[in-house]
Amino acid sequence: MLKLEDINKTYNIGTVNEAKLFADFNLTIEQGDFISVIGSNGSGKTTMLNIICGSLAIDSGRLLSNGNDISRLKEFQRAKFMGRVYQHPDMGTCPSMTILQNMALADNKGKLFGLTMGVNKKRIDFYREELSRLKLGLEDKLEVKVGSLSGGQRQAMALLMSTMTPLEYLILDEHTAALDPKTSEIIMALTDEIVREKQLTTIMVTHNLRHAAEYGNRLLMMHEGQVIMDKKGQQKTETKVDELLDIFNSISVECGN
Amino acid sequence: MKKQLKKLGLSLCLLASLGLVAGCSNSNNSGNNDQQSNNEGENKTITVGILQFANHPSLDNCREGFIAGLAENGFVEGENLTLKYDNALSDTGNTGLIANQYVSGNVDLICAIATPAAQAAFNAAETKEIPVVYTAISDPIAANLADETGVSGKNVTGTSDQLPLEKQVAMIRELLPEAKTIGILYSTSEDNSISQIEQLKEIVPQYGFTLETVGVNAQADVPMAVDNLLAKVDCINNLTDNTVVSALGIIIEKANEKKIPVFGSEEEQLKSGCVASESIDYVALGKKTGEMAAKVLNGADITTMPYETISDFEEVINETALDLLGITKPESMTSARVVNTETKEDKEAAE
């Protein structure tokens, strides 16, 4: 369970551009939740992910993971129990290394990176098996450098790599936004499969309202640093894309766009 | 494109390995070749490589003197002598490469100007026993090129440009009877300067002076160091310190403002405005080196030749600088050779 308590975050403190984004923000994410987060640009959804992951410091408030305060942990320390997939496929893989080497890197997460061989030969079959789930034929290209793969292939690998070791939370930061529609469907289906199988507590920020409606058990809509809609379970299942679009439009009108 | 590059790479590797093998197997013959060339006698041209460490007027003078010294002793460029000349521009990597090329080219003798050049040349030439004659080294013993008796026991000897420090101090006393403190600017990274200061510390009390020294790390530190020094001294004495000499212009300008005379360690410094110097004539030093080289080329045993210094130093004096500072020339110095500050016109005329 992840709890955000009284989070305050102001950008550019002390300058003319000072902007308060979060004021006493609260959110509780239950064990096993798969939350889709939607909202307009500047609504604070990516900032929220950055705060959770620790890539952005908060002004005040607390983050509790299963009751433990993690607010003071650095980003790389939180990464031990969090996996994150970024919007840009480049962020999740090492382009100059081979597929096999990338898999081995991810496999070693949380362990010592010492002077033993980088690729454990005994694990290669396991990597092949994992890769074959992507149905992209990557299992036959183990020695190919990741940099020469397409964006979709790399994003699929990034997803696989970030969920390879045991996790508490999976953070998906618009991870299908940079892909073409077809690939984005494949990646989304794969995400769902992995999340179910590993029973990961997942927070997914997306611009795709249909994905938001279709996947997950909880739906958040954010606006100006606040959660303006929070639907769970039955309520969420009944939510239709059109309905979301209407709300979205109404906020935009309020803003005068 | 790919194929071409592959070929290039392969041929490079081949060339390299060929060179290695051939080089190793050929070397046994090289001794014989040398002997042959020696036996062929005197009408064969001699090749001498001159390896100069850095750009510097004094070092250039050494080189000129060396060539003249060789010529005076029967080795004339273009007639029976081929000269190679390379300047390493203060880069020890270059110094090593040049020395290696001379040795590879089987020159008959290497003339090395300044300490690192001599060390690199000796290092490259030792196994092939090509003689190395050096010049412009202040302390050959410290440079590990001679033992306490001045002999190396190996294929290296030469001349040292030790400064006549005592004569210099005596001359300063004569020109400035009232002065109490001599100031010295030196760079902390030059061994020569440090050892010269150690010697001066012994000498100056005998002439009633005290010594004030300021060290610099780089040329850029010189202006501030001069200001600091000028506040405490009656005159400045310049050493052969490369870093300081290269900033001599600013030192003299600041000293002149305060009417404090600056003494030089060689003639070239007077041209920049130093007052007087008990100076080494680097051309003469070079000539002496050339003489020694000629002896070696004529068959003298280099391993038993001690390094030499020149004993005749020359007093030189700058009358324009004396006038500027209002110092009257003592009668004892009327015989001193006059070298005046070079004006712009002089320089242009010289060019």
Next chain:
Amino acid sequence: MEAVLSIIIGILEQGFIYGVMALGVYITYRILDFPDLSVDGTFPLGAAVTAMLLTKGTNPYLALLAAIAAGALAGLCTGIIHVKFKVKDLLSGIITMTALYTINLRITGRSNLAFFNENTIFNSGIALWIPQSCRIVVIAILLAIVVKLVMDWYLHTKSGFLLSACGDNKTLVTSLAKDFGKVKIVGLILANALAALSGAILCQQQRFFEISMGTGAIITGLGSVIIGMNIFKHMTFIQGTTAALVGAVVYKGCTALAIALGLPTTDMKLITAVLFLAVLVINSREKGDKRA
């Protein structure tokens, strides 16, 4: 012909000795994307430590190890200045380099220290088994190859993987729950240890230490890596470490050629700079073409 061959041997000697430094620069410049100027100080640092120890009669191989340790320590300093004190990469290198100038002088006690009568790796021990005429080149090549193989091995360990990832994608390093800064420091330690080793080998070869030895070392290192990378650009099967070594040999070959052709050494720096620029421009153009 013999003269040409022995010139080639001379080039190989210097090329492989400086090649060890190029391997270090390969880590910082190519893998970490960190322009590390401390090399200008660590190269002579290795030489200073070696010269000081050899004049005291230390075993020459032990002196090499000591140089490696000293270089590693200097690399650690650059790393800490950069990572912990958050000083820019270029500046942290300059700070270390400047400090090392004094430290090098302190180590040897003087700006020039020769040891023509001491044992070195080139004239004692196993060196005596090799014919004298190619002793230096054989030992230089052997040392360079050993260093290269160790580095190849290291780059295939888990720690090496992480280092590669560090230059490639630092976000991933964080995602792997590793402190990006620490990995960077490890890279700097390795690179400067190699630069010091290279300086130590050169010092034992030329048998004297000179304070100005390091001036321009980084240029030689960068030049070697860039030349090597460009020669083998289209041959992906050639390892980067091999490219760096070959690059160093080619670089030294070009310098030797320039001297042999009688090009004034005065012009050499300018020629080097122009060549550099040309290689880099051609390189970036080709990249541009690929993208277009």
